[in-house]
Amino acid sequence: MKTRESMIIKSIQAKYLLQAFFMLAFFVVFTACDPNDIADDDGSGDISEETLVINEWIDGVMKEVYLWSNKIPSTVNYKKEADSEELFNKMLYTEEDQWSWITDDWASYLKELEGTPVSMGYAPAFFYKDEVSKEVIIIVKYVYKGSPANKAGLKRGDIILSINGQMLNDENYYDLYSGNSYTVGLGAYSSATNTFALNGVNVPLTAVSFSADPVLHYEVKEIEENKIGYWVYTDFTSGVNNNFLKSVDAVIDSFKQSAVTDVIIDLRYNPGGAPSTAAYLASSVAPKFVVEDKKVFLKMVYNKKLQDYFEQKNDDEDRYYRFSASTGNLNLNKIYFLTTQSTASASEALITGLQPYMNVVMVGDTTRGKYTGAWVLPDTNEPPKHNWCMVPIVLKYSNSSGFTDFKDGIAPDIYVKDYLVPAYPFGNLNDEVLATAIAQITGTPVSITKSARKKSVFRELHPKEMELKGAFIVPRKELDSAGPE
Template structure:
């Protein structure tokens, strides 16, 4: 795999080539170099010292709060402990891993998986956990085994899930699940149905579902979009463009984008998507989608080498051959809608009528770079994702720490999940009612409240980032 630095807007996702070897100047960020470690250390301590020095070089140069970064001590402190000791109190998103290649496979959309997206819930007044299936990728192991959206898993390999074991059991490469049924009066109870699942390398096309509907005589395009990834050869980006072309050919004038389970992705893909939805005059005039703000040293380096209009500083609408020329767009959102999803919504708001239906989004307006060891050959397999920037839309909107607020709040109760496209789905039904000319009196009767507490999904937390295509970003000599 090509060595590069991936940029994420903590819950955005974009790949960007690291700014290598800058000139040595007090106003210019120094290159990422680490002196050889020597001294009277054990082999483990020596490796920890090397890693900690590497972490320091990266964080002191690129971290958004770089002025707070302190030197590592010489005691061979564990790298994870040292890294997290540097994190600002406002930073919930910076991350470190000792498996760079595995991390990048997860972000590529081609990786080993059973092919279903889990939501983890906690039953009230207990430590018992259940998994409810958000969606299943077509032709994945889970799909072939018969797992469906809304299925509830209460045990894995016969072991009841709880707060201590649920993610370890879920993370295995093969297991048998015990399904459960939910009843409003009886709660969640196991059934005698079991399914065996095996992970394999799958391709995860983020256009999970698409359909042209009709509401009050109007053609409506509906799409479920799970992640902002372009694919290794832009196959997913091309499929997104083809889907939007299908909407155009069907004379669609209203569009509903379902981002309920979308944790983020590439900023390049978010830019591409926004440019295909926005009014054509906005695209043709290359208006600002979002602007990026870095620490003082990093921003001065970008300006010095690339100028004030660098694509590292601003992302603009760009014509890509696909454009629906919409004046209004509907987004379905959930508690896991983050990063690039939020950038798409927030970036479009200054230019068109953006209607949000569902739940508050995550609230991630910071960005990270995935930074591996850039030495040749690499000295280790670690990578860090430090927050390096904050973004704003063209009107300066940022700092939405409580998430973006829906115009029409409707909870997404997965214990009563409907198939995608089912018009009894409360969120989709609300959008269709609005398109038909106004909310009906049935809205209150279709409100759905979650009778459980949501638990975090570590994989989606890692994917709550934003990448930029590194081919768009020039190297700095």
């Protein structure tokens, strides 16, 4: 019988199984060996056959495609690990990798990737109520149109103090927030006393599957002689039947018809997504010659085995994303991005990918610093042997100038703190981050109301479960049957 590793290599096939939904990679990754062929004397006696199958799948795939495969500890033994998630975590190179993750609920994650999550449809920011308290508040950063939260009247800037009658603290807040049906208790903030209090408004919410269009808001602001296109974009996903790309097209068409002179793209709450979608958006705003010449948008580097394989194949699509003339184009020479520490992954790829070709101005805070990409790896056996799915880091990306490894994030050209207490509606000029960008365009400071100048700073919490979902998801086409030897 051939070695387990060689059988895994020869069975890795990337397929566009769901390209009608989104350009995402799915891999058939399995061993031809039957579980009964595993030697009896292998130390796996206390592990169920089901767990052993999952563990072998994890071990084999990680050793072949993981970016830091040479850093996997030799002491890790998949035959002796009763917890498959723990096995996966033990294989990670934690000095650099904060992003790889695994789930035993592939079906739910698939809906998120399609842009049809089962969700209430609001994006939370979690803060401590004050400098010493363990009590937590939720600020609503935005609400998706057509979502349960939207239909219930929840809006950007709302303050949630309780869920199902329980006040939130740093031990219960995420479990309560993650429920599928609950009632939120809203509150109000007093700047005079720097305190929060329930206001008696209770909003029942139940998670459903809905279409979460990442084009959250766009408008054209005419200020002095400038026509400024402002666009809030929350996630790089193409959607079912590319319907979210059609939303991008609608924005570009609107800006074209309005003859905008400047564009501001708000990526403050965009954790990433598909680089193919980032390339699509970049092609919509880049200088025309860049798009027509199909210049390099991003370069990708894999572990040595995969890199050698792709270079030997000499397939451009495996190693580069390029600008494409398949979309409308604004032919801009300068663009503005609003950023925070939540701006990550494909958002950073969009910013850095455009920098060699046009004047890119960042207003806001330093970005997250995620320069790596992942493949989504469920079990694609028919029928599947399990419902697990890995999202391991398999590459790092750079722009055409070679800029990468920005572990500390990308610093803004103009620093402005994104205060969410209060959080103004998108497009409101009391939003200081937006107002600062507009002032850079017009050369005239934007008048902000006195109340808007009162700012409150609170300690923010960043649940790892939410940060991991902001993956740079790389589409893959079919590898030849030989695989990367």
